Amino acid sequence: MADELDGSPILQEALGDALPVLERFHAKLEAEGELKGLIGPRDVSILWERHILNxxxxxxxxxxxxxEDRVEGRKKGSIADIGSGGGFPGIVVAAMIPNVPVxxxxxxxxxxxxxxECADELELGNVTVLRAxxxxxxxxxxxxxVTCRAVAPMTKLSGWTLPLVRPHGHLVALKGRSAQAEIDKAAKEIRKNGGLNPRVYEAPVAEGLEPTHVVIVDKR
Ligand SMILES: C[S@@+](CC[C@H](N)C(=O)[O-])C[C@H]1O[C@@H](n2cnc3c(N)ncnc32)[C@H](O)[C@@H]1O
Known part of the structure; x- marks a missing residue:
């Protein structure tokens, strides 16, 4: 089954230099993703939009x-993706920010x-996979x-992710429409785990596609 966005110019626009690597990731997901229980049967034709562009x-x-870290004079950053599953957003992030360890x-x-297997086949030398x-x-x-998508509500996620963010670092999480309600509900857990100033941004996906939401929390 073909993907609705195969060959669309918005892929180049959104993914830039990472497009060739992500085309290989897309092909691998298309061939093996459903069989391995990483994506649903209906996802196969919307892999670009729902998973990779998202x-x-x-x-x-x-x-x-x-x-902000570079401003502070730190040369290299570090990123962790919690609950990567089929590689979202972690593999996509690693392909698009290849100079930072993920x-x-x-x-x-x-x-x-x-x-x-994805990190090896796509030759993503900046990826480390940790089973934990x-x-x-x-x-x-x-x-x-620290980033994540679709792992748990903010009440739980705060205690799983914020302890792993270094002081003055950030939690940057993909969330659905309920993002603001989730952070309102999790205010106590966020504070308890050293989180400050939780906020929601609308994140454009690509022209003509529905935007998503990103929650950012600063670490004390
Ligand atoms: C619904 S999947 C989402 C996968 C991927 N992030 C995505 O957006 O497609 C949730 C993932 O979180 C993982 N997970 C569940 N509990 C976790 C925990 N305590 N720490 C890290 N990962 C966890 C699961 O194994 C699963 O792969």
């Missing part, structure tokens, strides 16, 4: 968050194998940016 929408926000943290063995639950990963030294 993940790519977070990249400008991550770059912004890392940019750690993919995922507890399920089969998904860990998939993620490692987020709450088992040592908090130190922490990551400059």
């Amino acid at each position: 993940s790519a929408a977070i990249v400008p926000f991550i770059k912004d968050a890392l940019g 750690t993919l943290i995922e507890p399920m063995e089969r998904r860990v194998e998939w993620l490692q 639950r987020a709450e088992e990963v040592p908090a130190k030294p922490g990551f400059d940016v």
Whole structure:
């Protein structure tokens, strides 16, 4: 089944230099994703929009968050993606920000194998795959940016992700329409885990496509 956006010029516009690598990722997902239980049967024709472009929408926000570190004189940042599953947003982020190390943290063995295979086949030298639950990963030294998509509501996610963000780093999470309600509900957990100034941004996906939402929380 063909993808609705195969060959569309918006792919180049949204993914830039990472397009060739992400075309290989798309082909691999198309061939193996459903069989391996990583995507649903109806996702096959909307892989670009629902998964790859949706993940790519977070990249400008991550770059912004890392940019602040450069201002502070730190040369390299570090990114962790919690609960990467089939590689969203982690593999897409690693392809689009190839000069920054990206750690993919995922507890399920089969998904860990998939993620490692993707990193190897796509020659993403900046990817490390870690088989763990987020709450088992040592908090130190922490990551400059922790990201995630579709892992848990903010009430739970705060305790899983914020401890892994280094001081003055950021949680940058893809969220659905309920983003503001989720952070309102999780105000106590966010504060307790050292989070400050939680806020929601609308994130453009590509021209003509519905935008998504990004939650950003600063770490004390
Ligand atoms: C619904 S999937 C989302 C996968 C991917 N982020 C996406 O957006 O397509 C949730 C993923 O989170 C992982 N997960 C569940 N609990 C976790 C935890 N405590 N720490 C890290 N990952 C977890 C699951 O194994 C699963 O791969």
